[in-house]
Amino acid sequence: xxxxxxxxxxxxxxxxxxxxxxxxxxxxxxxxxxxxxxxxxxxxxxxxxxxxxxxxxxxxxxxxxxxxxxxxxxxxxxxxxxxxxxxxxxxxxxxxxxxxxxxxxxxxxxxxxxxxxxxxxxxxxxxxxxxxxxxxxxxxxxxxxxxxxxxxxxx
Numbered sequence: 011x012x013x014x015x016x017x018x019x020x021x022x023x024x025x026x027x028x029x030x031x032x033x034x035x036x037x038x039x040x041x042x043x044x045x046x047x048x049x050x051x052x053x054x055x056x057x058x059x060x061x062x063x064x065x066x067x068x069x070x071x072x073x074x075x076x077x078x079x080x081x082x083x084x085x086x087x088x089x090x091x092x093x094x095x096x097x098x099x100x101x102x103x104x105x106x107x108x109x110x111x112x113x114x115x116x117x118x119x120x121x122x123x124x125x126x127x128x129x130x131x132x133x134x135x136x137x138x139x140x141x142x143x144x145x146x147x148x149x150x151x152x153x154x155x156x157x158x159x160x161x162x163x164x165x
Contacts, residue, residue, distance in 0.1 A: 037124040038117060049084055053106060053114040060105035089113055
């Protein structure tokens with residue numbers, strides 16, 4: 011892919027992702043499923059494993075006070091709890107509660123049902139192209155990032 015083609019693809023991705031998320035968020039809000047769209051992403055992230063506020067803020071690209079406020083709102087709903095690991099009580103991890111997992115499952119089902127409804131009118135060739143394109147995006151975004159110097163990071 012040429013640099014110009016890559017930039018065009020980047021513009022397309024940056025244009026469509028917010029449209030999809032806006033559509034899903036609007037549906038979830040209208041259904042009363044989620045008070046803030048960012049909470050869905052946080053619950054998804056935390057369902058993988060507990061994280062610190064610092065990690066969450068970095069992942070979401072927000073300040074620590076903003077993240078703390080979001081976590082407090084989610085804790086008030088019973089979706090997350092703060093916990094100190096046995097090895098280091100100075101560290102505070104945020105973890106999803108069973109109530110949070112249930113909310114995440116409910117919201118995911120609702121979002122999936124809404125997107126399925128939106129995508130249902132696609133014909134078979136369009137559905138196959140969409141599926142193939144999403145597979146490409148999944149492959150690109152699930153591999154470890156490559157630093158600017160071109161060498162892959164080692165762990």
